[in-house]
């Protein structure tokens with residue numbers, strides 16, 4: 480029989496960290512559902528009996544997994560069940576950024592609705608080349624959704640060849656080629672040492688003038704200062720971002736002021752169904768591990 484004590488700390492505010500540190504000692508398992516990083520220091524505070532960490536997320540960059548591994552702590556996450564919800568929001572961001580939703584709404588709300596044949600013209604998805612960086616479950620779900628959009632070509636880049644690519648009709652290319660050829664660059668890869676600032680001043684220079692960056696991975700995949708300059712100087716057409724650095728981002732952050740940068744506040748997996756599935760899996764990962772059974776999604 481597993482005994483549980485639930486001590487929820489769901490807020491992401493910096494001031495919640497001291498409370499978390501104060502209450503974490505003594506637990507056998509933790510569901511780490513905050514954006515604070517779970518570091519070696521906090522694991523030390525938790526104590527040597529802590530052997531299970533579970534996240535309610537697909538990404539695990541908020542966990543120092545080198546430190547969990549060092550201490551023999553089992554780590555589990557909640558991938559796959561969010562692929563559809565995140566892929567939906569990716570397509571939404573592609574359309575919103577390509578078709579200038581933000582500028583359109585701003586003009587509507589400010590009473591500046593002008594209309595003219597050249598007014599608010601955007602970019603087509605039909606006939607475009609869509610480049611997907613990170614062709615895992617989410618990247619593939621994005622492609623499946625876009626099949627009805629008459630995309631001319633799908634390319635992807637990533638560490639390995641994906642066997643599914645053949646059936647899906649996507650070709651693996653080096654990242655530089657993907658950046659040069661794509662009209663849409665979709666970032667759907669995890670944040671690692673290798674992918675941090677994958678979009679930077681140099682990579683933005685490779686991209687086409689009409690290209691659109693969509694980021695549904697992690698904010699730090701993008702060097703935001705470089706993206707700001709590229710958008711401001713119209714080196715690329717637009718960006719659609721579900722993730723930024725930091726989160727929450729200040730409301731006066733320069734990126735938010737740009738008409739061609741459409742940002743939403745990390746809502747990719749935020750549907751009732753998906754979040755229920757994620758909650759259930761993160762709890763079941765813990766319960767399985769407490770009973771000495773394999774987690775549903777071990778990392």
Ligand SMILES: O=CC(=O)O
Pocket residue numbers: 535536537538539561696747748
């Ligand atoms: O960003 C959301 C997740 O990693 O689940």
